[in-house]
Amino acid sequence: MAQLQKSIDKKNAILNATISLVNEGGFQAASMAKIAKIANVSPATIYLYFKNKQDLINQLYLNTKQQFCSIAFNNYDPLLPTKKGFEIIWYNIASFKLNESRESYFLSQCDNTPMVDAETLQQGIELLEPLTELWKRGKEENVIKPISLYLLYAYTIYPIAFLMNIQKREGHVFNKNCLKNAFDAAWDSIKLATN
Amino acid sequence: MAQLQKSIDKKNAILNATISLVNEGGFQAASMAKIAKIANVSPATIYLYFKNKQDLINQLYLNTKQQFCSIAFNNYDPLLPTKKGFEIIWYNIASFKLNESRESYFLSQCDNTPMVDAETLQQGIELLEPLTELWKRGKEENVIKPISLYLLYAYTIYPIAFLMNIQKREGHVFNKNCLKNAFDAAWDSIKLATN
DNA sequence: TAAAAAAGAATGAACGTTCAGTTTTTTGTT
């Protein structure tokens, strides 16, 4: 068990070092040698845990996306009213993206570059299924506009990544009021006007 | 003159090759040797036009951003009513992002990674000044919500990049109706409710 | 003491960049 724990620690050190390096200088700045040095490990050791560099990146992406999604659906109950359920998920996602900016910035890079396998990207997307289910229901109830899931995501979740980028780049911190404005903008963009 | 034209052609070939390679495999897939081969040029020749690789990337970014902005403000007149002016700019940007996907995808990568210098990024942002001016006016007229420029951008322009990504990744083409839905979502997110 | 885990050195390939030499273009002279 102690042995197992040690292994997990090493693997996590490697994953952590990779996030740091990718965030600082992009994929090409994260060489296996640098990752090993920061993780206090021999380059060869990385290959005990990962098949190769691409596998390391893929695993790191899925790992981080899972962290993200486990927080996204905190306190969420599919039985809640549509708007309330959406509000809970949205604020969960916003607080993850704005507070866990290390993880968020890494995910944002993955989602906007060819760093990660197409297949692995797809697996990451599927983790958001409860949100797409909620949207589906909202449309049936005529609470949410009858537009594609892509549009719903583009106008409610994706913008948060931009805010996170700004926060990281300019040190501009978003307070509670800004967050409220952001949520209202998100909801206004997808709600049906009659509600 | 013929000489000058030839130089421009070579420089453009280099810039074009770089976009292609970055789009296919990210920054780290665009080595100087590969760029040279695709541009039908010697690696050494690249250094006649660019100081180094970073300078090539920076110039390419600014170049492409300028293309983008010159289209963004097509047919736009600051004297137009706020919503109409916004509509024109928004559709210009959308058609650039969705039709010129080569250029758009490259810009999207630049905006979400540490590929480009912070200074060069800033220069690119400043090119959108007419849009920020329009928003400022819209707020004064109580037509647009009194929220930060970051939020306005995050909820109207940034989402288009997501749609472009989807289109590129899944071949899912957005028709006129989808575009209308996207514009409505953008406008709904920032308009003041009373209007 | 056997096996599992980790290390460091070594591998060839690829990297960004430079340099010495060649080709192409321009210029000046007839």
Added chain:
DNA sequence: AACAAAAAACTGAACGTTCATTCTTTTTTA
């Protein structure tokens, strides 16, 4: 209009470095 001389543009090969990965040896664990 022809042609050498000077300048500019361009090249392939080579530089030292770093890359991802592997191999052999040592250390740690059970």
